[in-house]
Ligand SMILES: Nc1ncnc2c1ncn2[C@@H]1O[C@H](COP(=O)(O)OP(=O)(O)O)[C@@H](O)[C@H]1O
């Protein structure tokens with residue numbers, strides 16, 4: 001099993017946001033996590049990635065059989081966990097090239113591998129930017145600085161393509177995208193899929209799942225996964241709305 | 252405030268004056284003597300003075316300094332200085348060593364286009380009219396102790412005259428170096444005259460060769476004539492045992508352009524005073540600075556911009572990263588006089604503080620007497636942004652590198668304003684090295700001597 005989350009409780013500033021999440025992700029699978037705003041989807045993603053303010057008060061997260069809760073965020077990333085941010089951060093003054101080269105080399109170092117040569121690195125950059133249809137102009141710019149919403153999301157997928165994580169968690173990568181950008185992003189994700197890796201897409205809308213077809217759909221509500229099903233669950237949710245979930249949970 | 256007679260420095264001033272008067276003509280001697288008298292009345296600054304509240308010189312002034320008033324052989328020193336080749340900076344280099352002008356054949360020379368470059372002391376003899384027209388005309392000598400000290404006891408400096416409508420294509424690089432001798436006291440006096448429509452790029456470096464203590468009091472006056480353009484870079488990289496007081500006076504005529512950029516990379520105590528007098532309509536100035544301070548370093552920047560006439564623009568941006576026990580001070584003062592309508596004046600000071608032992612005093616100040624103006628000021632002191640750090644670390648970059656990337660990114664805003672590409676690349680490398688804690692003061696005259704090194708950044712434009 002790639003990712004195994006058991007009875008996860010997470011608090012922010014003493015306020016409990018997640019109260020008992022269970023999730024199992026195997027290699028080769030695509031999972032979708034859906035749910036209304038403010039139910040803790042991003043909190044779950046941040047807790048997996050190791051953001052400091054997100055305190056795990058109970059439960060466990062293991063990745064490839066290793067307990068990751070005591071690992072620094074960079075070590076989790078080096079182990080193969082990638083988070084596509086809902087709100088990618090602008091870092092003026094740091095070029096994407098420099099950023100990706102540093103990241104890639106640190107990951108390689110962690111695994112005892114030699115750093116890429118400049119030529120090999122550039123080749124990889126060129127290859128991967130084509131995947132998400134990023135023009136070369138974009139990559140000479142600072143990380144996310146002055147990017148449109150769509151460019152930021154594409155840039156997340158580009159970084160995922162560069163780093164080739166084993167587990168990619170994409171937090172609302174679809175929100176704010178027009179249909180063309182959505183297709184590009186989904187296409188990128190699909191091309192990166194291998195039998196050895198897995199993807200968790202967090203989304204608010206069913207729309208994305210027409211393009212990235214999930215094996216499992218989970219519904220997160222009030223800090224818990226309240227329902228799990230196949231891709232039909234997303235359609236049912238789209239049809240009946242989140243009110244339906246609320247009522248089912250109350251019942 | 253009278254000067255303390257007990258200060259060791261005080262007791263030497265008369266002697267230094269006596270020893271150095273022989274280098275100058277009678278007229279100049281009289282001015283020097285007069286300045287020293289005034290200085291003795293005024294006294295050296297202490298912490299009770301408003302302008303010096305946050306910068307304590309008592310430690311710096313207590314040593315047994317030596318001013319190099321003896322004869323010296325410029326040629327011999329020249330051989331010593333030029334041990335390495337310029338590898339990427341195409342600049343005409345001038346060396347001041349411990350305040351003395353170093354030259355091979357001529358102390359001052361005139362180029363074919365009429366530009367004059369050379370020793371300040373030589374200029375006083377050879378071009379007395381030019382010098383007297385501008386010398387000490389833009390300072391505030393009357394009430395500034397270090398101006399008076401400089402006027403009284405300077406030994407040499409750089410003199411540049413750029414005639415009307417002349418553009419000096421090649422930048423001039425002034426390297427002011429100290430070292431080899433303990434407790435050196437240096438007094439540099441520079442005068443740069445840009446006549447109407449002329450253009451000059453000047454790179455001014457303060458360097459130390461080793462860890463020997465020094466105290467430098469450097470004063471530069473810049474006259475920027477009508478329509479003239481000055482691009483000025485100051486790189487300060489001296490050892491932690493050295494003290495530097497640097498005053499730059501920029502006087503601007505109509506439609507002139509000033510761009511001055513300070514890179515303060517290292518030093519025990521550095522105090523910069525920038526005075527920009529904008530005295531001709533349509534003139535514009537950009538005054539930028541970057542300071543990186545750690546250990547017990549003290550970096551103080553005082554910027555005064557005076558808008559005396561309408562329709563001018565000034566823009567100030569100073570950014571600093573302060574680590575360990577270091578202390579940074581910024582005082583910005585924009586004065587908009589009643590006639591200076593339609594003034595655009597901006598001032599910004601942004602700081603990153605890395606420890607709770609580090610200290611920052613920042614005081615932006617606008618003084619406006621005209622009603623139709625656009626002025627703004629701002630000052631920030633913050634830590635590295637947690638969200639950005641997490642984002643970077645999530646990509647597999649360790650905390651130390653993540654912090655370094657963010658610090659570099661913060662500094663880059665100032666570095667990116669450097670217009671000369673080769674200089675920008677060098678400074679960029681130096682800042683990165685500095686942030687990694689690898690910058691050595693023994694990268695002798697850093698701008699020209701170190702070998703080209705591994706470039707952190709790949710310039711895609713060059714490879715594709
Ligand atoms: N940094 C934070 N500090 C305090 N509360 C937060 C923080 N981040 C999220 N929350 C709260 O946690 C809850 C879940 O938020 P989030 O995980 O972002 O939900 P979702 O991604 O499902 O919309 C919300 O009530 C939100 O207000």
Ligand SMILES: [Mg+2]
Nearest residue numbers: 041042086172
């Ligand atoms: Mg969210």
